[in-house]
Amino acid sequence: MPTLSHLPPLPWWGGLYARHSRSSTLAAFALAALTLSLAPAARAIEIKLPAEKLRLADSPLPGAALATAMCYTCHSAEYSLYQPPTSPRTYWKATVVKMQKTFGAPIPDDAIDPLTDYLVKTYGAERAPAPAPGPTAPAKK
Ligand code: HEC
Numbered sequence: 001m002p003t004l005s006h007l008p009p010l011p012w013w014g015g016l017y018a019r020h021s022r023s024s025t026l027a028a029f030a031l032a033a034l035t036l037s038l039a040p041a042a043r044a045i046e047i048k049l050p051a052e053k054l055r056l057a058d059s060p061l062p063g064a065a066l067a068t069a070m071c072y073t074c075h076s077a078e079y080s081l082y083q084p085p086t087s088p089r090t091y092w093k094a095t096v097v098k099m100q101k102t103f104g105a106p107i108p109d110d111a112i113d114p115l116t117d118y119l120v121k122t123y124g125a126e127r128a129p130a131p132a133p134g135p136t137a138p139a140k141k
Helices: 014-044 062-070 089-101 109-123
Strands: none
Touching: 062 109, 089 109
């Protein structure tokens, strides 16, 4: 970095410039030091996504695979996860049909019932009273 001592002697008005220049150099150093001191803190910030919230729960129900294939293309799984747990079968069926008809999701007609069945038993009124249903939860018929 060139320093002022390499420059030719300054005329009287150059002193003003030099003082100004030195203080902005100091300011730059201060800023750099500040940035460096903040850097480790910035690096310590890690964004951890709650992975289990971004996917639909596994289930032995046939609709689970259909939902995994058809329900992530436009929005995250959270849309389904945060529906009221009391939502009945009719609500879920209406929701799946809305995705298909209103929003144009490529859901074949014969996938609507298995999807509805999976959704209401996993996230709606027909889910098991146990905590979160997982792969080990017995499938209800
Ligand atoms: C073609 C795109 C698309 C696909 C595929 C799709 N959705 Fe949606 N979904 C939407 C849109 C658009 C909304 C409304 C978003 C908003 O209101 O901000 C929505 C909203 C929702 C909601 C919120 C409640 C509501 O009625 O608005 C739920 C629950 C939902 N979708 C579930 C599903 C499920 C389950 C599937 C798979 C069967 C699915 N979505 C597939 C586009 C889609």
